[in-house]
Amino acid sequence: MDVIEVDGLSKRYGTTLAVDAISFTVPAGATVGLLGGNGAGKTTTIAMLLGLLVPSEGRIRVLGYDMARNRFAALARMNFSSPYVSLPHRLTVTENLRVYGHLYNVAGIERRIRALAAELDLEALLDRPAGQLSAGQKTRVALAKSLINRPELLLLDEPTASLDPDTGDLVRGWLERYRAESGCTILLASHNMSEVERLCSHVLMLKRGRIVDAGSPQQLLERYGRDDLVEVFLDIARNRGRVLDEAAA
Amino acid sequence: MPASPRIGAGGRRIWGLMYRHLALYRGSWPRLLELAYWPVLQMLIWGFTASYLASRSGTTVMLAGGTLLGAVLLWEVALRSQMGVAISFLEELWSRNLGHVFVSPLRPWEMVAALIGMSVIRMLTGVLPAILLAWLLYAFNLFSLGPIVVLFFANLMIMGWWVSFGVVSLILRHGAGAEALAWSVLFGLTPFSAVFYPVAVLPAVLRPVALALPSAHVFEGMRAALRDGTIRWDHMAWALGLNVVWMAAATLLFARQFHAARVRGALLSIGE
Numbered sequence: 001m002d003v004i005e006v007d008g009l010s011k012r013y014g015t016t017l018a019v020d021a022i023s024f025t026v027p028a029g030a031t032v033g034l035l036g037g038n039g040a041g042k043t044t045t046i047a048m049l050l051g052l053l054v055p056s057e058g059r060i061r062v063l064g065y066d067m068a069r070n071r072f073a074a075l076a077r078m079n080f081s082s083p084y085v086s087l088p089h090r091l092t093v094t095e096n097l098r099v100y101g102h103l104y105n106v107a108g109i110e111r112r113i114r115a116l117a118a119e120l121d122l123e124a125l126l127d128r129p130a131g132q133l134s135a136g137q138k139t140r141v142a143l144a145k146s147l148i149n150r151p152e153l154l155l156l157d158e159p160t161a162s163l164d165p166d167t168g169d170l171v172r173g174w175l176e177r178y179r180a181e182s183g184c185t186i187l188l189a190s191h192n193m194s195e196v197e198r199l200c201s202h203v204l205m206l207k208r209g210r211i212v213d214a215g216s217p218q219q220l221l222e223r224y225g226r227d228d229l230v231e232v233f234l235d236i237a238r239n240r241g242r243v244l245d246e247a248a249a
Numbered sequence: 250m251p252a253s254p255r256i257g258a259g260g261r262r263i264w265g266l267m268y269r270h271l272a273l274y275r276g277s278w279p280r281l282l283e284l285a286y287w288p289v290l291q292m293l294i295w296g297f298t299a300s301y302l303a304s305r306s307g308t309t310v311m312l313a314g315g316t317l318l319g320a321v322l323l324w325e326v327a328l329r330s331q332m333g334v335a336i337s338f339l340e341e342l343w344s345r346n347l348g349h350v351f352v353s354p355l356r357p358w359e360m361v362a363a364l365i366g367m368s369v370i371r372m373l374t375g376v377l378p379a380i381l382l383a384w385l386l387y388a389f390n391l392f393s394l395g396p397i398v399v400l401f402f403a404n405l406m407i408m409g410w411w412v413s414f415g416v417v418s419l420i421l422r423h424g425a426g427a428e429a430l431a432w433s434v435l436f437g438l439t440p441f442s443a444v445f446y447p448v449a450v451l452p453a454v455l456r457p458v459a460l461a462l463p464s465a466h467v468f469e470g471m472r473a474a475l476r477d478g479t480i481r482w483d484h485m486a487w488a489l490g491l492n493v494v495w496m497a498a499a500t501l502l503f504a505r506q507f508h509a510a511r512v513r514g515a516l517l518s519i520g521e
Contacts, residue, residue, distance in 0.1 A: 076354040085348035102265025103353040105258040
């Protein structure tokens, strides 16, 4: 079963085409990376998947629900994390998680908060205001918020941006374990090639709003004859990539 | 894993957003103080003014003093209700939390219900101390007007809500640049609301404007109750009818601006 089905999705702001007729699917249990430079359309695509943004054209089905008609049913079973969206700074970590426990109608909120705190090493932070945490601590709290409802689909927008290598590695390791244990599907937008290479079973390469290539990290490396995804990324950024539709034709 | 459906998922989501704001107040005494500060200050200023005038003049001025205190208290109901909704929404915007709220299963009408719930709490926290002070210092008991006070409160609260939905709609349309309206917009309606004087005092050209506002009818009703001890049901009916019309218009505006914000992508960058 495909958890995400995107068909002919476009987003236009005036004369600017931010996302240009992309189509893709994400199967259940997969971790798929959206990889591309600034302005490639990653965040716009994720915003449309979350219902924050209305597409100009195309259709999105998430967990079997048409997002144009029934987005709230899907939103209850998914979650989202981004370093660019904050949690209320004056509320403590516990209060923040409690708020989202209610918003996602989670049973046994306190038990769930304790479990997440233990898993993400947040126990010492629970009574501290979210605004007083370091970037790494905030990322772990944001991750706890995104897992409060045990989502079947997790959308992550650059989850390790601005983290030091050690904390970034911890977060990536935790995501790997969580996906393996829960069977959760993850769609991950990132600039970080090593992160994508490590976490993702499939990668969608975006450029100027279009999917210009796709495949497993290994397939992409072989296709471009490169040793790592950074070089593949640079090949694509410097116009040596292919557009999937054209390649198929 | 959903919780028991007995409470109702919608009810829990509304409570979740209200809890977010209540937790904010619990941890911040300046915020709590701010709720009551202005209504109490207004009451003190106008209360002493009314006392001074009453001591220098006869019963007519005493009655005017009572009318003044009633007007100050009731107008604060509208002001605090309006700010209760608008500032609760702005708190989400300032904390850059709207992205998380809008991708949760919280429906827009549930968000509106939570903001209204917070508005009621904020209004009561702000206005009740002022009412108590008016009774203690000036022996003015607003509730001596009888059960009609409930209708005065209700109509002014509803007016505060639809004004604030207009403000929130403007914030959705124009971003944080429109946030100053959260404090100022209802003050702009004060001259037309006939808070401190009858509608008849206004120039003929402005009277239709005043009579299109529920507040003008509430204050005409308040003056009749204080002056003659009569209940002007005609004014109450007008106030309620106008509130229904204005609330419908504000709800439509909010729904349209919310959808337009989703089309423009403004929900991603509204705090900027």
